[in-house]
Amino acid sequence: MAREHIAAQGVDGLTLAGVARRLGVSPPALYRYFDGRQGLIRAVYDDLTADLVNTIELAVQRQDPDDVAAQIHAATRAVLTWTLDNAAGFSLLMGAHYPAIAEAEDGIPRVISESLGDLFGEFFVHFARSGQLNYPEDDEIPPALIPQLKIYRESVKPGVPLGVAYMMIYCWRQIYGILCMATHKHLSFAFDDPQPLYETMIVDLLSHLGVKPSANLR
Amino acid sequence: MAREHIAAQGVDGLTLAGVARRLGVSPPALYRYFDGRQGLIRAVYDDLTADLVNTIELAVQRQDPDDVAAQIHAATRAVLTWTLDNAAGFSLLMGAHYPAIAEAEDGIPRVISESLGDLFGEFFVHFARSGQLNYPEDDEIPPALIPQLKIYRESVKPGVPLGVAYMMIYCWRQIYGILCMATHKHLSFAFDDPQPLYETMIVDLLSHLGVKPSANLR
DNA sequence: TGTACATCAGTGAACGCGCGTTCACTGATGTAC
DNA sequence: TGTACATCAGTGAACGCGCGTTCACTGATGTAC
Numbered sequence: 001m002a003r004e005h006i007a008a009q010g011v012d013g014l015t016l017a018g019v020a021r022r023l024g025v026s027p028p029a030l031y032r033y034f035d036g037r038q039g040l041i042r043a044v045y046d047d048l049t050a051d052l053v054n055t056i057e058l059a060v061q062r063q064d065p066d067d068v069a070a071q072i073h074a075a076t077r078a079v080l081t082w083t084l085d086n087a088a089g090f091s092l093l094m095g096a097h098y099p100a101i102a103e104a105e106d107g108i109p110r111v112i113s114e115s116l117g118d119l120f121g122e123f124f125v126h127f128a129r130s131g132q133l134n135y136p137e138d139d140e141i142p143p144a145l146i147p148q149l150k151i152y153r154e155s156v157k158p159g160v161p162l163g164v165a166y167m168m169i170y171c172w173r174q175i176y177g178i179l180c181m182a183t184h185k186h187l188s189f190a191f192d193d194p195q196p197l198y199e200t201m202i203v204d205l206l207s208h209l210g211v212k213p214s215a216n217l218r
Numbered sequence: 219m220a221r222e223h224i225a226a227q228g229v230d231g232l233t234l235a236g237v238a239r240r241l242g243v244s245p246p247a248l249y250r251y252f253d254g255r256q257g258l259i260r261a262v263y264d265d266l267t268a269d270l271v272n273t274i275e276l277a278v279q280r281q282d283p284d285d286v287a288a289q290i291h292a293a294t295r296a297v298l299t300w301t302l303d304n305a306a307g308f309s310l311l312m313g314a315h316y317p318a319i320a321e322a323e324d325g326i327p328r329v330i331s332e333s334l335g336d337l338f339g340e341f342f343v344h345f346a347r348s349g350q351l352n353y354p355e356d357d358e359i360p361p362a363l364i365p366q367l368k369i370y371r372e373s374v375k376p377g378v379p380l381g382v383a384y385m386m387i388y389c390w391r392q393i394y395g396i397l398c399m400a401t402h403k404h405l406s407f408a409f410d411d412p413q414p415l416y417e418t419m420i421v422d423l424l425s426h427l428g429v430k431p432s433a434n435l436r
Numbered sequence: 437t438g439t440a441c442a443t444c445a446g447t448g449a450a451c452g453c454g455c456g457t458t459c460a461c462t463g464a465t466g467t468a469c
Numbered sequence: 470t471g472t473a474c475a476t477c478a479g480t481g482a483a484c485g486c487g488c489g490t491t492c493a494c495t496g497a498t499g500t501a502c
Contacts, residue, residue, distance in 0.1 A: 144417070
């Protein structure tokens, strides 16, 4: 319900008045359930986070339990489709509206990176263990990046080699670029459907991870 | 002036009342100069576009005229620093606020891609002519991408081989990812300074273009 | 040089809008005896 | 089974806020003769 609203109205339309209207209720009624507008936004944020994580997990579970290539491919693809279906939600979780909510609410800053990091980190750990993932040694990583990678690793998948964290952010920044292109639409006159660009990129990234795209992606 | 304001207040703060306040003037006074709020936004948009293009050109001219590697490196870096200095401007030109202005104003949709495309396209054409750029043949490009690339090429650098357009969007989506990471800050707890990530990426992209980073970057 | 007039930047008051928030309240539903 | 009461979801009126926009206006500056 909250998701429907935000999808139709955008984050800026996520007002007490707007939500009340949609529910056929007067604005003060919402004070029974939320702590004002800020509380409403927080509640929607939590709901969206849970939904995104859930959507990805479902996509993974739909795959053959032994077909890790299909799993990470599906997980990644799920992030795109969720973003396309929830552009405003994406904006709140890790897009343009993120800075505002992160500043206003405690405990927000790392929620998303921890949730997604944990999820995707599993795959990277798996590929690293099986030896198929080529990741740089610590001394091959640009020195300026090392302290940042250490902080990133703590929040995403503690204990993993720095080079693995490097590969994670390497992949993420690329994925993130397409997600943002899709939501901001500044190139949508040509790439109106981001799927082809996305699939091309994923295949490229998978090969960086030492993974062949699975023939059994569901 | 407009740039200062938007930098301090964000696009949402780009109101007639807000600008008037900053100028020490009453809101109706602005109607002498702009066609209402929409006109104000359009004027700021045009100013920002010119400033971005100008900034990039200056960065290029600062390089040795024969050192094309330094030129593209500097141009790319200028995009990042401009974005960091003008986060709200970035949002308007090709970020979260782009869809709204593109819908409200005629002739907006391709302004940025044409300006930047023209600028950066020169480099790609240069590398393609000199034979150092490895770009895919048409039949190596994923079929689903071809019609989109054709439209993209028209607006960015007409006449160029499709594979060159492919390389352009390949680079752009990566650059764009970091630009958006920097403005949305959803990973800024670790990558508070996007520069290291950016430089690492640029070196990687340059090698894709068959270019060695120049030692004489200014 | 002085005077009459036109131009034009900017003002202040007013309007309507949608918003968040508060408050005392109503009226239905559930509970105790 | 009936009655008295408590609980609680939701209402409607009211407030102040900042916004965009319009309007008739003032007062300074420039121009013509």
